[in-house]
Amino acid sequence: MYKKIKEKGYEGSSSLVRNFIDEFRKGKGNELGILKEKVLRRTLISLLYKEIDSVKDITKKQLDKALNVYPELKIIYDIAKDFKALLFSKREFDLESWMERAKTLNIKELNSFISGIKRDLEAVKSSIKYGFSNGLAEGTVNKIKVIKRIMYGRCSFEMLRKKVLLQNFN
Known part of the structure; x- marks a missing residue:
């Protein structure tokens, strides 16, 4: 140096x-x-999936400054925001153009993400087109797994059943 x-x-x-x-x-x-000023990396990463108003550790001015200082961050930030907008736009036919644009950036992690999308392209397009979610079912399954882990090897299936039913009333 x-x-x-x-x-x-x-x-x-x-x-x-x-x-x-x-x-x-x-x-x-x-x-x-x-x-x-100092902006933490985790704060910048959280901006990829949250709006700036909901992130308390950074202001719009700091974000603009970071995006100007680090042009690579601006590219990633823009492509992530475009993908988020695409997900909520209900326009599944724009997905392939987004993938082509993202592929040209030649970022290893982004290319891996695109490969995952391509493996199940119809399901991803359907998730964009329709507003259905299996979040409620996944949450219930997660609760049952936690109860099973707590009870591991101590009780019968009947007791597990009763605990699950009791949790649903709370």
Whole structure:
């Protein structure tokens, strides 16, 4: 790093650069006038599936700044928002054009996601076209599994049945 800085015209010593980097790493960048704001990675990731109003750790201004500083993030953010809009648009015929656009980005994780969609393309299109969800059934199955885990090996099926029925009334 010192060599690169020296090539750009820096005339100071390498120890000054080392000290500067150490201070910066210790979080004293604000005192040096360099670090202004810090946005956590998990906050940016949560913006991929939540609206900015529901994420408390970031403002619209901070998001815009992060998207300007990191153009790759802007690309991923835009493609994720487009997919979310597609899911709620009820226009399943736009899915293939979205997949083509996303495929051109050549992002390994996104390509894997697209491959998964292609494996079950009709089901994905149906989920876009129709507003049905199996969330209620999945939640009930999850509750039954939790009760089974708690009871593991201690009671009969009849007791499990009674516990499940009792949970549904609570």
